[in-house]
Structures are given as structure tokens and as C-alpha cells.
Amino acid sequence: MRKVWNQAKHEFGPIGLAYVLIAVSVWMLVMVVAPQLIMLDFSLHPLLFPDEIGGPKDVWTLQNYEILFSNRLHMIIFLKTIWSSLLVTVFALVICYPISYYIAKVARGASVGWLMVGLIIPYWINELLRLFAWQIILADSGILNQAMLWIGIISEPLNFRAGNGAVILGMAYAYVLFMVFPLYNALESLDRNQVDAARDLGASWFRIHRRIVIPHAKPGIAIGCIMTFMLGAGTIAAPQLLGSPSSFWFTELIYTNFETANWNLGAAYATILALLCLVFMAIMLAVFRVSLKELSR
Amino acid sequence: MISSKKVLKIITGSYLFLFFGYLFLPLIFMGIVAFNSSSLPQVSPWEGFTWHWFHELSQDSRMWDALTNSLIVGVSVVCISVPIGLAAALLLTRLQLKSRDLLYALFVSPILTPGIILGISTFLFWDRAFAVMGGLWTAIVAQSTFISAYCMLLIMSRIQRFDRTQEEAAFDLGASHQQVFFKVTLPFLKPALFSSVALAFMQSFENYNTTLFAIGFEQTLPIYIGTKLRQFISPAMNALAVIFIVLTILGALIYEYRRMMERRKEAERKKQAKALKKAMAVQPVPAMQGA
Amino acid sequence: MGQDVQLSNVGMCFDEFWAVRNVDMHIEAGEFFSFLGPSGCGKTTLLRLISGFLDPSEGVISINGQDMRGIGPNKRHTAMIFQNLALFPLMSVAHNIGFGLEIKRVPKLEREKRVDELLELVDLPGVGDKKVEDLSGGQKQRVAIARALAVEPSVLMLDEPLSALDLKLRHHMRAELRKIQRRTKVTFIYITHDQGEAFTMSDRLAVMSDGKIEQLGYPDAIYNNPATPFVASFVGETNTFHGSLSEIKDSSAIIDTPTGPLHCRNPQNLGQGTDSIAFVRPETISFMNGAQADNSLPCTIDTWSFEGAFITIQLKTGDGKPLTMRISNRGADLNLEPGKDVHVAFSADNALLLPKEASHA
Numbered sequence: 001m002r003k004v005w006n007q008a009k010h011e012f013g014p015i016g017l018a019y020v021l022i023a024v025s026v027w028m029l030v031m032v033v034a035p036q037l038i039m040l041d042f043s044l045h046p047l048l049f050p051d052e053i054g055g056p057k058d059v060w061t062l063q064n065y066e067i068l069f070s071n072r073l074h075m076i077i078f079l080k081t082i083w084s085s086l087l088v089t090v091f092a093l094v095i096c097y098p099i100s101y102y103i104a105k106v107a108r109g110a111s112v113g114w115l116m117v118g119l120i121i122p123y124w125i126n127e128l129l130r131l132f133a134w135q136i137i138l139a140d141s142g143i144l145n146q147a148m149l150w151i152g153i154i155s156e157p158l159n160f161r162a163g164n165g166a167v168i169l170g171m172a173y174a175y176v177l178f179m180v181f182p183l184y185n186a187l188e189s190l191d192r193n194q195v196d197a198a199r200d201l202g203a204s205w206f207r208i209h210r211r212i213v214i215p216h217a218k219p220g221i222a223i224g225c226i227m228t229f230m231l232g233a234g235t236i237a238a239p240q241l242l243g244s245p246s247s248f249w250f251t252e253l254i255y256t257n258f259e260t261a262n263w264n265l266g267a268a269y270a271t272i273l274a275l276l277c278l279v280f281m282a283i284m285l286a287v288f289r290v291s292l293k294e295l296s297r
Numbered sequence: 298m299i300s301s302k303k304v305l306k307i308i309t310g311s312y313l314f315l316f317f318g319y320l321f322l323p324l325i326f327m328g329i330v331a332f333n334s335s336s337l338p339q340v341s342p343w344e345g346f347t348w349h350w351f352h353e354l355s356q357d358s359r360m361w362d363a364l365t366n367s368l369i370v371g372v373s374v375v376c377i378s379v380p381i382g383l384a385a386a387l388l389l390t391r392l393q394l395k396s397r398d399l400l401y402a403l404f405v406s407p408i409l410t411p412g413i414i415l416g417i418s419t420f421l422f423w424d425r426a427f428a429v430m431g432g433l434w435t436a437i438v439a440q441s442t443f444i445s446a447y448c449m450l451l452i453m454s455r456i457q458r459f460d461r462t463q464e465e466a467a468f469d470l471g472a473s474h475q476q477v478f479f480k481v482t483l484p485f486l487k488p489a490l491f492s493s494v495a496l497a498f499m500q501s502f503e504n505y506n507t508t509l510f511a512i513g514f515e516q517t518l519p520i521y522i523g524t525k526l527r528q529f530i531s532p533a534m535n536a537l538a539v540i541f542i543v544l545t546i547l548g549a550l551i552y553e554y555r556r557m558m559e560r561r562k563e564a565e566r567k568k569q570a571k572a573l574k575k576a577m578a579v580q581p582v583p584a585m586q587g588a
Numbered sequence: 589m590g591q592d593v594q595l596s597n598v599g600m601c602f603d604e605f606w607a608v609r610n611v612d613m614h615i616e617a618g619e620f621f622s623f624l625g626p627s628g629c630g631k632t633t634l635l636r637l638i639s640g641f642l643d644p645s646e647g648v649i650s651i652n653g654q655d656m657r658g659i660g661p662n663k664r665h666t667a668m669i670f671q672n673l674a675l676f677p678l679m680s681v682a683h684n685i686g687f688g689l690e691i692k693r694v695p696k697l698e699r700e701k702r703v704d705e706l707l708e709l710v711d712l713p714g715v716g717d718k719k720v721e722d723l724s725g726g727q728k729q730r731v732a733i734a735r736a737l738a739v740e741p742s743v744l745m746l747d748e749p750l751s752a753l754d755l756k757l758r759h760h761m762r763a764e765l766r767k768i769q770r771r772t773k774v775t776f777i778y779i780t781h782d783q784g785e786a787f788t789m790s791d792r793l794a795v796m797s798d799g800k801i802e803q804l805g806y807p808d809a810i811y812n813n814p815a816t817p818f819v820a821s822f823v824g825e826t827n828t829f830h831g832s833l834s835e836i837k838d839s840s841a842i843i844d845t846p847t848g849p850l851h852c853r854n855p856q857n858l859g860q861g862t863d864s865i866a867f868v869r870p871e872t873i874s875f876m877n878g879a880q881a882d883n884s885l886p887c888t889i890d891t892w893s894f895e896g897a898f899i900t901i902q903l904k905t906g907d908g909k910p911l912t913m914r915i916s917n918r919g920a921d922l923n924l925e926p927g928k929d930v931h932v933a934f935s936a937d938n939a940l941l942l943p944k945e946a947s948h949a
Contacts, residue, residue, distance in 0.1 A: 004394060011391050013474025023384035031442045032407055035418035038425050099316050102309065117553045122320045124545045126503045128522050129538045133323035135526065136330060136338055136535075143326055143340050173323065226409060234411025237505050241526050251413055251506075258510065263421065270417045277411055292402050462674035469639060469661045469668045470688035470739055480687075484678050566722065 043268035064268030081250040085232035092179040100183035179224040186220025222288040331535035350536040363521035374501040382448025407443035416510030431513025439511035448493040455489035590618035590775035591652035591742035598647035625796035667741035682716030688739035851936035872938035873913035881933035
């Protein structure tokens with residue numbers, strides 16, 4: 001410990017060291033760790049009237065967490081969130097893998113630049129607007145209904161937004177590109193000669209990808225899946241914009257609790273959501289045997 | 298053989314077409330609506346071209362208030378996140394810590410946490426610890442928690458390419474720690490710092506999920522848009538979307554153009570340097586032979 | 589003007605590993621001094637200790653009589669030329685050279701004048717506006733030298749600065765460095781693993797191994813009278829004969845080796861029965877010409893190679909031990925054939941006897 005301290009002083013000088021330490025500890029302690037602990041603390045206390053706080057009812061309890069397991073509707077919503085986030089993640093992986101491979105290893109010259117611009121533009125556009133675009137497509141008088149009416153598949157406009165489909169479609173659209181860039185980064189470092197050599201040896205297209213490309217892309221796949229799942233499970237914009245009053249999402253459940261001033265239950269559900277993402281991340285990292293360090297590439 | 302290659306080409310081509318169609322068609326439809334006179338946000342029936350929705354948008358004072366708030370929040374987030382990201386990057390790259398991996402995981406954790414959690418926890422923390430109600434300040438802090446981590450990653454990737462002996466050389470030539478940092482290290486990091494500023498501002502300007510929970514009754518532009526889109530949809534929102542998209546496209550084009558120019562300049566300089574070295578080789582080391 | 593450097597019992601320990609130990613020596617003001625040793629011998633650590641990047645775990649370093657403890661590199665009158673040169677890539681050549689002066693707040697006009705003088709000194713007039721990366725390897729080298737000299741250091745330290753250059757340029761830069769050192773009279777401390785560099789440039793040098801100074805002295809003394817088996821085998825080429833000292837005769841001694849008894853010089857006055865090694869340089873061995881010799885060995889020619897001015901011959905002694913000899917080419921046909929039996933000889937003076945236990949090998 002002493003040695004690290006001496007090295008740090010040597011490395012940054014007194015003023016530099018003060019800057020680094022203050023900036024990082026304010027960030028980590030005041031902005032990250034303490035708020036999470038406070039949230040946890042809220043989640044472990046019952047909802048009380050202001051005059052009851054500090055009184056005999058102000059005890060540590062798991063009752064907020066128990067509500068999730070006792071309330072069947074909430075449980076269904078929770079499972080739906082997991083299920084649809086997984087669906088979106090798989091969908092994103094399937095449609096982004098080819099494009100990432102194509103840009104990283106097949107396309108050459110100027111077309112790489114243009115393809116990248118083509119990805120960056122929708123990636124940079126606000127997620128709300130990306131969801132809004134689907135609102136317009138899926139509306140009762142939206143383009144999809146009109147097209148289908150015109151072709152004659154349907155005779156009455158369909159209410160796409162009644163179920164969960166619209167939300168999932170929107171999520172897939174809004175977060176698909178968070179898969180592309182990690183995949184692209186991982187694939188870019190793949191030596192093209194490896195692929196050529198394998199092809200020379202007569203390996204099939206499928207085999208080349210299974211044996212060479214995908215193992216190399218593992219870190220990108222893991223990070224991309226973690227990001228996409230986290231964004232999908234954590235989105236409130238998608239259900240707010242594309243969901244119907246009848247289809248409630250877990251994030252909306254949390255939001256409603258804050259709106260109705262039940263911060264304690266809201267905090268408990270938020271903690272559950274955070275744990276869900278943590279568990280998913282741990283599983284991905286373990287399955288793909290990668291470390292978080294890959295994120296910096 | 299040739300035919301299988303052709304098949305592959307057709308498959309690749311149609312995949313690319315479908316992929317980019319999927320990405321862009323919804324945006325294009327959304328854009329078209331902004332110019333349709335129909336008061337319902339729809340592409341058809343087409344009731345004639347109009348700028349009316351842009352005009353309506355410009356009359357909305359709440360939009361302007363939200364935009365002002367967004368700018369305030371964005372600039373503040375930049376001022377907080379970039380220095381924090383720099384400090385964290387320096388800490389991780391400069392010290393030989395045994396707990397480096399753990400610290401790294403801790404530092405990137407805000408990126409991997411759902412945005413709403415950051416908003417909620419920041420909101421609760423400031424309410425409980427300092428009795429500060431949700432507002433612009435809590436939104437700024439909540440956004441900065443994860444935007445700092447993005448800045449850190451950007452800066453780190455540049456620091457890792459830095460040759461530390463340059464700092465030692467400057468130190469050896471009499472510079473103090475601060476002088477070394479400001480004259481040698483910082484100029485090297487400048488490109489990464491600029492991109493961090495741009496990234497931090499954009500991330501802040503676009504943020505919805507985190508802000509929604511942290512901001513209380515105030516509105517940034519995305520919150521304003523979100524509220525509008527949940528109530529009744531007016532094509533004025535499409536007009537706003539068009540403005541956003543146009544700005545984004547401009548940004549992306551400028552970004553790509555600058556990258557291209559940079560690459561070209563680099564190639565040019567390399568060519569010149571090569572020519573210079575060649576010229577030097579023809580007349581080997583003048584004036585020194587007598588030494 | 590140069591200043592002297594005194595190292596008193598200096599040691600440096602990293603995590604229980606002693607990179608440098610018990611270094612006790614003095615470098616004269618205005619001297620060109622080299623540390624020579626294989627990689628990992630501690631010479632770079634020593635250089636970093638003198639320049640102040642490291643604080644010694646024990647002992648004291650003083651420059652010009654002043655104790656340097658607690659004084660950082662930026663406060664010492666030393667300048668370093670790094671192995672990779674560490675030029676600032678974002679600054680022009682002139683800005684690089686003027687950096688130290690800028691730090692010292694030298695006014696701009698004076699700074700520019702000084703930079704021009706320095707560019708002149710290192711024979712690079714007119715390249716001040718160029719970018720560093722547009723220079724050739726040799727030019728960068730000279731910019732680094734000019735940058736270090738700009739702060740008028742009393743001691744200039746050079747960390748294998750020539751290792752990245754090609755052979756021809758390296759030879760040229762040796763002469764150049766020596767010339768600059770004579771002109772500026774700055775104390776140069778040079779570290780290298782290349783003995784050619786150390787011998788041609790240095791006034792004095794120290795051979796290092798395993799964190800310790802093996803021998804310190806003038807180049808010819810080190811070559812001709814190595815003090816330890818390590819120096820004898822690291823500096824130049826040599827043949828070794830292991831054996832036990834059997835007899836002492838005035839100034840010489842006889843050791844029994846598997847090849848036979850050898851008459852040797854015994855400068856360290858080793859006692860009878862000492863396990864010792866005799867070192868014989870290839871160029872001191874010659875073919876028997878009938879005259880009496882201290883040592884003569886029957887050998888068989890194994891291979892030989894013609895190197896222009898020299899011919900190097902690989903022999904095998906009677907007991908099968910390989911032996912290298914080198915003779916100068918006088919143009920005569922030596923009639924060398926692999927497998928031919930010959931007699932070779934060397935004098936006792938050219939067989940240096942050193943004790944075995946000091947060996948690090």
C-alpha cells in the first residue's frame with residue numbers, strides 16, 4: 001500500500017495526485033456507490049408516512065421484494081421483460097453478425113467508410129425518435145396498415161399496439177446497433193489470412209465461421225449481448241411509446257411506483273432489475289470466457 | 298464455381314439492402330410525415346407539401362425551454378465527465394495496482410447498469426442525503442455517472458498508445474509534473490479529449506431513460522419529446538425529428554470526412570518523408586566525413 | 589562544463605531483487621565514461637539512478653560534490669538521451685530542441701538563436717521547421733543530442749542510443765558523439781552492450797554483470813588484463829582452459845588441464861591447488877615456427893574462415909577440445925586443410941590465470 005502511494009506521488013506529483021484522487025473518489029463514492037446503497041436501503045424499508053420514519057415500524061424488511069413473488073401480474077411482467085430482452089438480443093446478434101463481418105473483413109476501400117456512416121447515422125439518432133418512427137409505421141392509420149389494406153390482406157386496420165409485439169419490434173429496432181460495434185471491433189482484429197488459409201484447406205463456409213471467426217469474435221459477442229440485453233430490459237422509452245395501456249412493462253411498473261410515491265417498492269424493483277442485468281452479464285462472461293477488459297477495445 | 302460466387306454475391310447484396318432498408322426506411326417515413334399537410338401523422342394520404350409543422354414547432358415555447366435545459370445539462374455533463382474520465386484513465390493506466398481489474402470493473406459498471414437505475418439511485422441519494430429534489434442538477438449528476446465511464450474508455454485507448462519515455466524526457470529536461478502534463482501528455486491526449494467532449498455532450502443531449510427518473514418536474518428535450526409522443530402525436534414532432542436527423546447526418550458526414558482527410562494527410566506526409574530520406578541517402582552525411 | 593559523479597556504495601533493490609549492488613566509483617568531470625555489460629546487468633538501472641528517475645535503496649550519489657538524495661531528474665544538471673530517443677512527435681525539431689529552454693523561461697529570441705547554434709553543432713542546419721517523424725534515424729539521433737545539450741547539462745547520459753541504427757551509421761555516430769563530447773567538455777555517461785562502442789569512444793569504462801561492477805579502467809587495460817573470468821570472456825573472444833594450479837614459478841604458474849600442463853601469467857598470485865581458468869585470446873596463438881615456446885599444443889585443423897585481414901581457424905586439441913586462433917593475412921598460402929595436424933603455441937604472458945570461483949558463468 002505504501003509503495004503504491006509512493007509510486008502515485010512520484011507519477012502524478014502532489015497536485016496531479018490530488019486531482020486524480022478527488023475526481024475518482026467523488027465519481028465512485030458520491031455518484032455510484034453511495035446512491036446504489038441508498039437505493040438498496042430504500043428497497044429494504046417499508047413504505048411509511050413521514051411521521052412514522054424512525055418509529056417502531058421503520059425496520060429492515062424484505063417485504064418489498066416479496067411483493068414481486070406474491071403478485072402474479074408483476075411476476076408475469078417481470079418474466080416477460082426477461083423473455084423479450086433475450087429475444088431482442090438473439091435477433092440483434094443474428095442480423096448484426098453478417099454486417100459486422102462484412103464491414104470488418106469483406107468490404108474494402110471507400111465502401112467501408114460509407115457503410116460505417118450508414119451505421120453511425122441511425123446509431124446516433126435519438127432512441128425516442130427511432131421508436132417514434134415505429135409508432136408511425138404501426139399506428140392504426142399507419143403505413144403498415146395502409147399497405148396491407150391496399151394489398152388486400154386485411155379489410156380492417158389491425159391494432160398492432162395492443163399486445164407486446166410492437167414494444168419488442170421497437171426495442172429490436174432501437175437497440176440493434178449496440179450489437180454491431182462491439183462485434184465489428186472484435187472481428188476487425190481477425191487476421192484475414194486465417195480465413196483464407198482455412199478456405200485453401202477446403203473448409204466450408206459454415207466451418208470457417210464456427211471454428212475461426214466466431215471464436216475470435218467471442219469478446220464482441222459477449223459485450224454486444226450484455227449491452228443489448230441491458231438496454232432492452234432497462235428501456236422505458238419503448239413501452240411508453242409503443243406499448244398499450246393493457247401491456248405493462250417492468251420498467252413502467254418501477255416508474256409508476258415513483259409516480260405514486262411508493263419509492264420503497266420502486267427501489268426494490270429497480271434493484272431486482274439491476275440484479276437481473278448483473279446475472280445476465282455474469283453468465284455471458286462465464287459462457288464466453290471473456291473479461292470485462294474487452295470493453296476498452 | 299462462378300455461379301456459386303454469383304449466388305453468394307446476390308445473397309450478400311440483398312442482405313445489405315434489407316439491413317440498411319430496415320435501418321433507414323422507418324426514419325424516412327417519419328421524415329416524410331413532417332412535410333405532409335395532413336394533421337394526422339401519416340405518410341398517406343398525401344395532402345400536399347408544407348412547412349407548417351416546422352413553424353408550429355418553433356412556436357412551442359416549452360420546446361425552447363426544454364432545448365435550453367438540454368444545452369445547460371449537456372455542457373455541465375461535459376464539464377464533469379471529461380475531467381473524471383481523464384482522472385480515472387490516468388489512475389488505471391499509470392499505477393501498477395494489484396486491484397486494477399477490480400477497479401476497472403467498478404469504473405465501467407455504470408455503463409453496464411440500466412440507465413433507469415442510475416436515475417433512480419441518484420434521485421433517491423440526493424433527496425435523502427442533501428434534501429435536494431429532482432431537477433436539472435440531479436439529471437446532470439445521474440448522466441455523468443455513466444458518461445464519465447465512456448470518456449474514460451475513450452481516453453484510455455489513447456493513453457495506451459502513448460510512449461511514456463516522452464514524459465521522462467521532458468521531466469529530465471527540467472519540467473515539473475504539471476509542465477510535463479500540460480506540455481507533453483495533454484497535447485497527445487487532445488484528440489481523445491475532443492472526442493470525449495463530443496461524445497459526452499451527445500450522450501447527454503440524447504439521454505432519456507436516466508434523465509426521466511432523475512429530473513423531477515423539469516424537462517430536457519428528450520423528456521419533452523417523450524411527453525409529447527405519449528400524449529397526442531402532432532406532425533410537429535416529425536418536424537423535430539427531421540431536424541435531429543439532418544443534424545445527425547451532418548455530424549456523421551463531418552466526422553467521416555475528417556477521418557478521411559486525416560488518413561490522406563498522413564499518407565501524404567509519409568510519402569514526403571520517404572522522398573526526403575531517399576534524398577538524404579543519395580548524399581550520405583555531408584560535412585561529417587572529416588571528423 | 590562537465591561535473592564529476594561520485595557513487596558511494598550504491599544499491600538498488602526492486603521487490604527483493606538487487607538490480608544494482610555495492611557500486612562504489614567515481615566518474616571524472618569531462619570524461620567519456622561507459623558502462624558495458626549484457627542486457628539485464630543493471631546498467632540502465634544505474635543510469636536511471638544517476639539521472640534521478642530512481643532513488644537508490646542504499647548508498648549515496650553525488651554530482652559535483654552535492655548529495656543528490658531527494659533531488660528529482662528535473663532538478664539535476666543531468667540530461668538523458670533515451671534508447672528510443674523519446675523525441676516529442678507533436679513538436680517541430682526546433683521546438684523539441686528548445687523545450688528545455690522554454691521550461692527555463694529563456695526568452696524566445698535567445699532560444700531561437702541557441703537552437704540554431706545547436707543544430708549547427710550537430711550538423712543539421714535548417715531542419716528546425718521539420719516534423720520529427722520526417723527525419724531519418726541518424727537525424728533523429730542528432731536532434732535528441734541537441735535537445736539534451738540545449739539545457740547545458742553537466743552530465744549527459746546516453747542509454748544505448750545507437751542500437752536502432754544500421755551498422756554504417758552507427759560507426760559514423762560513434763565518431764560524431766566523441767567529437768561533440770570533446771567540443772562541449774560535458775561528462776558523458778554511456779551505456780551499451782556493444783564493446784566496440786565502449787572501446788572506441790570511452791576514456792574509461794566499467795564492465796558490469798549481475799548488478800555489480802566487475803572491472804573499471806582504461807579500455808586497453810580491460811582488454812589486456814581482465815580482472816575476472818566474466819570480463820575475460822565477455823570482452824573480446826577467448827579460449828578457456830580449466831584446471832588446478834600445480835606449480836608456482838616466479839611470475840608464472842603452471843596449471844594442469846585435461847589438455848596438458850600450461851604455463852600461465854598469474855597476476856593475482858593464486859596459491860597452489862586453486863581451481864583456475866586460463867584465458868588465451870585467439871590472436872595471441874600462432875603456429876609453431878621451430879623456436880622454443882612456453883606452451884605448445886598439437887592440434888588438428890577443424891575448419892577455417894577467411895575474413896580478409898584475418899583468418900580465423902577452428903582447431904581441436906589432442907583431447908578433443910575446440911580452440912580458436914586468429915592470424916593476420918600476410919598473403920602467403922598457409923596451406924590450411926581440414927584434418928591437417930599442426931602445432932600451435934602461445935606464450936605464458938598471453939595465458940591469463942584467474943580463479944574459477946569468481947566466475948558468474
